[in-house]
Amino acid sequence: MPQIAYVSTYVPKKCGLATYTHHLREAINCNKGSRSQDLVVPLCNLDEMHSYKEPWMLPISKLDQHNYGTIAEALNQSTIDIVSLQHEFGIFGGEGGNYVLDFLKELKKPVVTTFHTVFEHPVIPYHEVQREIAELSNHLIVMNRKGIGYLQHQFTIAPDKVSYIPHGSPVPNQADRTLVRRNMGWNEHKVLFTFGLLGRSKGIELVLNALAAAVHAVPELQYVIAGQTHPEVLRYEGEAYREELKTLTQQLGIEHHVQWIDRYVPEAELTALIAACDLYVTPYPGMGQITSGTLAYAAGLGRPILSTPYEYAKDLLQGYDAMLLPYGNVEAWGAKLIEVFSYPGMLAKWEQVISEIGHGMHWPQVGALHLRLFQRVLSEQRGKIAYVG
Secondary structure, eight states, X not given: OOOEEEEEOOTTSOSHHHHHHHHHHHHHHHHHTXXXXXXXXXXXXXXXXXXXXXXXXXXXXXXXXXXXXXXXXXXXXXXXXXXXXXEOTTSSOSGXXXXXXXXXXXXXXXXXXXXXXXXXXXXXXXXXXHHHHHHHOSEEEESSHHHHHHHHHHHOXXXXXXXXXXXXXXXXXXXXXXXXXXXXXXXXXXXXXXXXXXXXGGOHHHHHHHHHHHTTTOTTEEEEEEOOBOHHHHHHHTTXXXXXXXXXXXXXXXXXXXXXXXXXXXXXXXXXXXXXXXXXXXXXXXXXXXXXXXXXXXXXXXXXXXXXXXXHHXXXXXXXXXXXXXXXXXXXXHHHHHHHHHSTTHHHHHHHHHHHHHHTTBHHHHHHHHHHHHHHHXXXXXXXXXXXX
């Protein structure tokens, strides 16, 4: 089985990419049937370096450009077979994150890069950075089928160099759902749930206005908004957006239909909360978002979904347009909430559809897909070396 090095943010850092990489590593190790400690190269701020002291960790100080080449050389001298690079804009140092190019240019091991963000129309400097990453990688992974077309169109990448593998998600646990609903006082409610770092890009006010229109017909509706305010939002405007939303709930007279969990929610708790809701909603106003970890979790956990038609939601729910509603159309959202919770069997049908979509997104299956791809890339690279030799 191949020895893998993961280059990404990593737990205990509290970010979605860190959590994703942790679960990917665990899922692949499970499929390998081993307890091997595959290497992790965590991207860190200086004040985070002390958190990564395990012998299988090689932290990079993200703003130290020299460090990237040093770590690449360390991997070259190691026994690892292949590198899994998790790419997201913002986690690498330099303009547009271009320090990662120093790493890739020095690296002599095969590398498979997962693009967590792919732009339909990338701008400078992101266009050039992503183009070079694509050229320096042996293979690319995207979590949205549309991303394949974006990469091929923007960078003329060969179709066989890009693979679609869905975002991983936990396996549902019915016992967790029952326990959480009882503990949260949700047994008598029909619960809508939204999670994420709070900011004006979340579109929460749309659901609040729709809720006000729907609660007269479905008085058991409860909207749960979970997650702390985004650190950057907090830095520039404090809790202004959250306070605006709370004022809106008062003006609409729906305070008793809205529950706030305004704190950091650990992943195990988040998974249990998503599994316990009746309808997961992502009312995002930005249509270009190509991945969403929380929407992937909702699908994997088999929860019915109502969303605006941003790119990831459209890809995930293709063929089920009834679950997609335009941003800003409060009347349509209110009517759909009434329909979903009033029409006999509709919610159960949506749950069945999402469960079928989500089955292939569970971490064991996603880990197996990655492992097979890594083995294939290694085999191809060894074949090329043998041919040249």
